[in-house]
Amino acid sequence: MQNMKIEETKYTPAIELDASGAITIVGKSYPENTFEFYAPVMKWVESYFESGAKKLAVNMEIVYFNSSSSKLFFDLFDLLEENNNPELIVNWIYDAENESAMEAGEDFKEDFEKLQFNLKAK
Amino acid sequence: MDIENKLVNEIAQLQHNFAETTNKLIKDIKRQNKILEQSDKRQRKEYDELLALKQEIEETQREVVFTMGAIGESRSKETGNHVKRVAEYSKLLALFYGLDEQEAEMLKQASPMHDIGKVAIPDAVLNKPARFTNEERVIMNTHAELGFQMLGTSKRPLLKMASIVAYEHHEKYDGTGYPRGIVGEDIHIYGRITALADVFDALGSDRVYKKAWEDEKIFTLFKEERGRHFDPRLIDIFFDNLDAFLSIRDRYRDVAGQH
């Protein structure tokens, strides 16, 4: 497994995929083509689990995002839930003043009961 | 019997598959709805933030503009409500003249800045209690062009408008004004309107060096200056709607001793 890094742009978040077991996605998410943009990320996660790895910490700190990003995050959490294990955690990090980021996190947590899904206010 | 059982099993399997598929469909639809709901909520929130931001910008702009006008006035010891009255008169004239509400509102904000160029006039001249010498008069009159230069570099529509107002508020309809001596409708409507609003208020106010004129005296002058100092159309508008202008004056009357 290789590490992967995608630089932040005006419309897309900074993404780091660390083969030692960590994913960070920080920033806003308004890609022109959301599914194309996140395709390498989804692929990376799939092959990460295929390689037999278990331990994974997913840190997401998304300030603003569009509806297709929301759909994409559901897909990502689906993928995580399919490979759920005790060493897999998701941290949804948000600014205490950003109500909509918090509410989005609550919605995800509610939908993915099996995941260790933590809401963390900054 | 065997055949029957086989059929039952097949149907049971179909039933099971069907249930699985429909459950998945229901789950997907529910999720889609959730995403939509979530997005709608976020969009409304972002829209609220946008509006608040817009309001903040507008208020800041209003305050800056008003302060700039007040600076121009305070340097020449005008009374506190002069700025407000000139603003209101200008908007009213603009509306009656036929400018739309948005442009009239902008002029209301821009017209009080007409004397901003006075910040660059030396105190000794600006606040001289006696009559100006010719030389001092020339210096004084540069405030129009100075204001134009100060505001003219801005790309903001409001400040651009204010630069026109500053430049042309001492022009006269018959071409005897300054700084350029332009004539009639060559003088921008913003300049023509502010000229009338400013003079009307100046004549009707007490100043350190003079008492306020009686209304009748002002009206006589305005009639004489119709088509000379002032745009005849604006003078007609003024007299046709005199009550509206006087009620603005009453509303923003100066309190004695207030500066």
Ligand SMILES: [Fe+2]
């Ligand atoms: Fe002036």
